[in-house]
Amino acid sequence: MPSLNSWAYLFLKGSTSSMQATNLLILLLGFGVLAFYLGRGRSLAIAAPLGGIRKLHSLPSYYGMHAALWCALPSLFLLGLWLMFDESVINSLVIGSVAADIAPIDTATYNLLLNKVANLADGILPRKGQTESILAASDHMQSLRVISSWSLTALLLALSTAGLFWGWSKTASDFRARPAVEKVMQNLLLACACLAIFTTLGIVLSVLFESIQFFRSVPIYDFVFGLEWSPQTAIREDQVGSSGSFGAVPLFVGTLLVSAVAMVVAVPVGLMSAIYLAEYASKNVRNYAKPALEVLAGIPTVVYGFFAALTVAPFLRDLGSSFGLTVSSESALAAGGVMGIMIIPFISSLADDVITAVPQSMRDGSLAMGATKSETVRRVVIPAALPGIVGGIMLAVSRAIGETMIVVMAAGMAAKLTANPLESVTTVTVQIVTLLTGDQEFDSPKTLAAFALGLMLFTVTLLLNIFALHIVKKYREQYE
Amino acid sequence: MSPTDTTKPAKVAKKSPALKTSAAALNKAAAPNKAAAPKKTAASKKPKAAAAKKPRVMAAPKMSSSQSLDVDDHKVTVGKSFSDNAKMTMRNINVFYGDKQAIYDVNIDIAKNEVIAMIGPSGCGKSTFLRTLNRMNDTVEGCRVEGEICMDGEDLYAPKLDVVELRARVGMVFQKPNPFPKSIYENVAYGPKIHGLADTRVDLDEIVENSLRKASLWEEVKERLHQPGTGLSGGQQQRLCIARAIAVSPEVILMDEPCSALDPIATAKIEELIEELSQNFTIAIVTHSMQQAARVSHRTAYFHLGKLIEVNPTEQVFTMPEHQLTEAYITGRFG
Amino acid sequence: MSKPVDHLNKIKHSLRRRNRAEARFRWYGRVAVFIGLAAVAVLFGDIISKGHGAFQATYINLSVAYNQDLIGVDNLTDPDELAMGNWQALPKAALRAQFPEVSGRSDKRKLSGLLSSGAGYDLKDRLLANPLLLGETESIWLLADDDIDTYYKSWLAGDAYAARLTDKQIIWIEQLHQQGQIRLQLNTNLFTRGDSREPEQAGIRGAVMGSLLTLVLTLMLSFPIGVSAAIYLEEFAPKNRWTDFIEVNINNLAAVPSIIFGLLGLAIFINFFHVPRSVPIVGGLVLTLMTLPTIIITSRAAIKSVPPSIRQAALGMGASKYQTVLHHVLPLALPGMLTGAIIGMAQALGETAPLLMIGMVAFIVDIPGSFTDPATVLPVQIFLWADSPERAFIEKTSAAIMVLLTFLIIMNTSAVWLRKRLERRW
Structure with a gap:
């Protein structure tokens, strides 16, 4: 190689x-x-x-x-x-x-x-x-x-x-030229459809192969449960596996912290705006507000990263210091908050889908009982749409976990084991990027560690996705 | 907004030209009448005056030659629209969906503890009319109601009236059984809970049991009160919805084709139930089945293309209809 | 069971509380929508306020003498000799002529710091284009250094930001300003040059070209493959476990984090097939794999929306399944497919993370001309500039973001327009 x-x-x-x-x-x-x-x-x-x-x-x-x-x-x-x-x-x-x-x-x-x-x-x-x-x-x-x-x-x-x-x-x-040609064509079409499977297979194999190599030098137990992450200490071959330097727990915690902040922002705002636009807003408001919100979904993540690093983070730091709080300039709050903004339209459009899929007869039934609109929404519509909403939120979580550019630009590099959103944390994706963008030998444990992190990321998001898509599909079938 | 509601005006619009042309041949003679007919004078706003003008024909009616099968010629409801013992009174009701008019100038009373049936070809506005009685039309965007609807003398469309209270007093049962995706118990307890009717759990249990008993569902479900209501059969679901509606002790129950999605046996049960309920409640029922109207109702109102054509005691409507259109409908010439 | 009248009182009693709750709930909704819309407004406002300045650059007017001795070049046609020439001497001399009173090494260095380090090369290009200038003197606007640019813009705006400038430099700038020898001019460099370490010379041309090349390749691969896959799955595939599996796969791939596709590209294309790093080919391949699920899903929806009656009509005429699809279904589904393709391309245009993995983060000055030239793309350029310490790059970054967003807005609105214009309602 x-x-x-x-x-x-x-x-x-x-x-x-x-x-x-x-x-x-x-x-x-x-x-x-x-x-x-x-x-x-x-x-x-x-x-x-x-x-x-x-x-x-x-x-x-x-x-x-x-x-x-x-x-x-x-x-x-x-x-x-x-x-x-x-x-x-x-x-x-x-x-x-x-x-x-x-x-x-x-x-x-x-x-x-x-x-x-x-x-x-x-x-x-x-x-x-x-x-x-x-x-x-x-x-x-x-x-x-x-x-x-x-x-x-x-x-x-x-x-x-x-x-x-x-x-x-x-x-x-x-x-019989036409059947012959059509047979070939159909096989070509099939090959194109199978590309999706090959892509998945390619991802699994490439990530798995490199990860296995990594786990040869660093025991998998140390990687998954180790509390200390400092890959920089293992630049030289003879330092491979020096105890605990590839413990990924701080990364997992950091990822979860940033994702949790994002969800705290995105779920209430996304859900409430979906409810408002689906149940309350007049047609005119909906026609303008919905596309305007979707603009947020079309903005590249690198733009959010720039916004988080250069606008939101300094703002939060100054705001914190005016209250006597020390807010890191690479705080999980800034990265997570901006990520939450990015995810708002994702949640609101998924929630909108499932809320509008709840049959009108449910609402009529409740309203005809003399329930107010909000009672109808809270006690009938939301419980009925709950599986779909949960599925949507899970997809959003998977998205937050896998989001890269915002955290690369706005979150820190140092792996710190903390649950304080005002501090700087690092995430799995940040580490993958830092480990792989330098000039590295391909088979050094540092680069291989990135693939092991990739394996973790892929597994978790895949499970979330499969589960969430399954729930959403079941939910859709229920009202079709 | 329910899709059925929004499509209704469109249906009306689509249907009318076809009907007109088919009826046109029958009505060559009525043509001058048509030209002279003013579009219901705006002056007749005063309901009392309109009611007074109305002749109360009690004798067996004779088909008058001025009646025609062209609904455009129809100006005044025939039969006995009004009652001395009215629970609800409706005067000059016009309903619009956006620019399209779905109901034209309807005047009718609903008497206390009566069962009044509304029949008519599909798209005739009977469901729309029913929904104006508890303001369910409010939920449809672009729907506008003109005229005066009173219950016990209180204007239902007065600005300061709270629809929440109104709907607690005027319950509704829908075409398709629509139990909430909750347990049977929770379904019935929903109304009392949101309205704060039960102070204790025991009260609530009592309300639920009573309502289920009144809806003659108690014996069938008492063992599985905490299983989902959606697991019941169609007929049971509809009786559950009735139980849900009566759990808040409404004064009037509106039923919008409550049996159209049910099999004959379930239908028979519901009809039986309606009869029992009529002892305590005033019931307005929309049905597409003339037999059902004949079986359960005391009075029958016939709607045609948004107009109220005839209101008479049920027996009379089905034996000696006063209006040609009614006769055409019940004899199956359209519908 | 209590009496109805009692009920009514209870209901009336609860009304106030419930209506307040209703109003509160409605307000929560309004606030949520407002937060979302405010986020859009703040984001755009922030980017535009930071970036609008970058479309102008500071230029200084000097009279330059094309002195052959200063440059030290005898023959203007010999490229080797041209490369060896001391081109920086020209602007330096011009500055000294402008400020003859400046003396001392350090001050002189500060003086030449007024101009961009690229000014000498600009003069070289000018001289080569017009060799008759040699030995002549002309008055010309030269590009100022980025610190000067930042200062001059902030000073004009009334909020001077001195940064690393010395007092003397500030005085010089004010002198130039009084004499009308310094001004803001349209920043053409931004659109005509590649990346540079010097903010004032950095442009997005290279990144835009890189994005274009990458996107062209992505479109060329993903659209035919995606449409073919969609046709197969909708029209030909038997409904069995295998096709179910393909479908689940596609749906999941659509939700896999993009960085994973970068890892795939790194491991497969670069490490296994030895495709070179940093080139649009790998970028295009990776983005193809990434956008395929989107295109397949939207194309399938488009095919699904063609009513079965059309197919039955064609099959009833004796057309083969393949002819039916090619002649009838595909043309009718095309607008929807194109919409999907545009949305997929917009997604690919804004994507950064997977391209970091395959080495498109290299510092590349030259403007790429083919699929195999090392290149970077617009979002990665934004990432690189956002990381740069020079303050002037903030402005550049925001400007690059504005350009990127403009492209995206054009693409998305054209997708919406296309859908509205061409999509048929059945």
């Missing part, structure tokens, strides 16, 4: 290979268009002596599509695979065949060597002053790359020509 801080090399490499890929892609598309016209032409030619295209099983364009699909799809597939794996294959070939004097002993030296060889091959490093074996390796890499790119081009051309010919030759009056 190459080190991440050497992205300059990767970038250059990426630009050349992507250029090649783009050219090949354009070439393939051209071939596809050609195949379409050839296939269609042939079907027309076949149909003409038989008495027009009515004698064909399918419309001529389907024969064209059939040929085009055969021409382009296998080649595209090959191109994708090739681009994914050619670099790793070349790297392992080069490193596997280097002279014994520079052969790597562990991952660190492996990465170092690979960088050096690759930089030489790209011409970023001057060849002057390098050892023979390194130069040989870089020449080897260069030649392999050339071979790879030429063989890719040749293979693609051969494959697409073969596909074109096959699709073209299948064209016959009784060939």
Whole structure:
């Protein structure tokens, strides 16, 4: 694995290979268009002596599509695979065949060597002053790359020509081209739908894989129940797992504290405004106030972060000091409060959905008993809508827990175990960002810790989401 | 705002042209009459005067040739709209949904302890009319009521009147059983609780039991008072709603097609119940079933496209209707 | 059971209390709506009041002598020699000519601190564009340093903020002001330049281009894939456990914190497939995965809203299922799908956290021109500037936020407009 801080090399490499890929892609598309016209032409030619295209099983364009699909799809597939794996294959070939004097002993030296060889091959490093074996390796890499790119081009051309010919030759009056094309199309559609599953799988695997690596050096018990979080002390390899420095409890507490502050702001305001707009406000007020509130949902979180860090936090600090309170300039109150503002429209629109889903007959029943509007809302509508509201609040909590930019910008870095919202706390997401945005070796415990935190975050939010979505779905079904 | 309420005016509007054209052929002769007919004079605001003018025809009526099947020609309710022993009096009631008029100039009395049925084709405004009696129309946006509705001489639409109190006195049972998603006990106890009618738990228990007994539901549910009311059968749910309504001892109970969602057996039970209740309560019931009106009510009012066409003792309405439209309806020519 | 009259008294008795409770409840609602609306107003007001100044920059008028000896360049066509030239000497000399009385090293340094460190390069560009200027003298407006800019703007507003400026510098500024040699001018740098460490030279062009490239890629990938997935799930998928599972997956992905997508991008694209960091390709891929659920969900809703009668009509004519979808359902559902796509793109445009994970936080001066150039995006630029200690960056950050919000407002209103304009009610 190459080190991440050497992205300059990767970038250059990426630009050349992507250029090649783009050219090949354009070439393939051209071939596809050609195949379409050839296939269609042939079907027309076949149909003409038989008495027009009515004698064909399918419309001529389907024969064209059939040929085009055969021409382009296998080649595209090959191109994708090739681009994914050619670099790793070349790297392992080069490193596997280097002279014994520079052969790597562990991952660190492996990465170092690979960088050096690759930089030489790209011409970023001057060849002057390098050892023979390194130069040989870089020449080897260069030649392999050339071979790879030429063989890719040749293979693609051969494959697409073969596909074109096959699709073209299948064209016959009784060939069922439309079902064939539709079958392929449907499978493509299915593949697109399955992407959601692959994404989830990708998230789970990537986060889990790195976390397992992390838990090899830091016991999972220490991570989940440890009370001290100071990843900075473990920069060097020999300090890995030095007791307690990866205890995530302060982060969990900090996250919960900020989320709790957010909920204290968002739930009453969001719920009451939803109730007011759904039950009391006139049509006019609703038509203007609802979109205006939703504006809050469209504002990027980075803007909220800026607002929290530069406006709300100083304001709260000054306000606190005028009352003789010490409010940290990175207080959980500022971050949580602004996060609450962000979540208001989320809760109010979800609550609005479930409140309006409560059948009018419930309200009529209560009002006809002589209940006032607020009694109806509090004693009938809200209890009836409760599952939906709880589901909505849970979704909001999951959102607050996973919110990143506001806390990165407005909450602190230091992991403090406190329940005082006036103090500075740090959160899981803040730590993920700080651990991963520096120039880090990918497999240092510091970066791996970020993935372990990511695993925690993903698990908790996933459970909340599944549960909340289930409740909301059940609730909707009840009144449908 | 309930969807049914808001769609009603639209239905009225949609229906009328079709009816007009079908009736037009029958009424060529009535055309001059139509042209001359003023749209109910604004001068007749005084209810007393209107009532005095009204001839009280007691004898068996004869279809007069001036009556027509075109509702636009209809100006004055025929039959016995008024009562000497009135619990509620309504004078010149007009109801609008936004720009659309749903009720035109209705004058009627509801007598003490009577069961009055309101019938008519769907969209004729009978439900709308019923809902004006306890101001449930207030909850519909854009709904406006003109005219005078009094209960025991007290104007229901007076600005200082509190609808909360009114609705406690005029209870309502709806078309579809709508028990709250609470236990059976909580459903019945809801009204007494919000109105503060019971001082102790024992009082409350007593009110709940009495109400359930009066609604003849007690025997069926006494073992499971704390199970959700939504778990009952449709007929039981509707009787639960009746029990809920009578738990606050209203003086009048409005019933908006209370059996339309029920099977015949459940319907029979409710009808039986209505008869029992009529000893203690004044009941106004809207129904789409003429048989039901015939079975349960003392008087029947026939509505057509927002107008009150005829009010007469039930027996008479179903045997010798005074108005052609009523006759057309009960003989099934439309509806 | 007590008498009805008794009941009525009790009800009457409770009315006052209940009506007060009713009024209170109504007020809670009003206050809640007010808080929400006030938050919108305060947020926008705060950003605009902080950022409007950034659209103007302070310029100082000086007469510059393009003195070949000062620059030390013989041949204006030789790029190597041009790079070696002492371009900073030109503005320095011009300042000394303006304030001949200034002496002493420290004062001289303070004097040249009036102008932006980029002023010399601006003059270089000007000279290269018009080589005839060499040896001539011209009067020209040069960009002032960010501290001067901050001071001059606050001074004009009547609330002078001196910060790191010395008294002498303040006197110089006042002299220039009296002679009409300092003024505010439209800040074109903000829109034409990339990032810079110097606030007065920093612009959002690079970030806007980066956002554009990333969004184009996101749209190109997520719209076709999202629509295809929606078509499959709505029109072709059998109702079984597998499709249920896909559906649950999509709904959950829509609620997964965005930073998790960043971790995914880091682990899969960068660490496994070795795609370079900081480039719009990775950004686009990650944002594609992130916006896909939104687009799938809205597209499905759009397809669902096409009445089944249309499908039955087409199938009844003998069209295949595929033809029915392609010829009838898709065109009718397109407005809804486009609305969803715009909303998804707006979401992607404002997203920051996952892009931090994949290295789009690098300090990048050059304006990206292709999908493989290292780039940053507008929200990340905002994050970077908000983190910068220079006070002048607060103004820049707010201005960048205003630009970002403008884009978002345009996108969201066009989505609303599109929905109102093109959506059919069945």
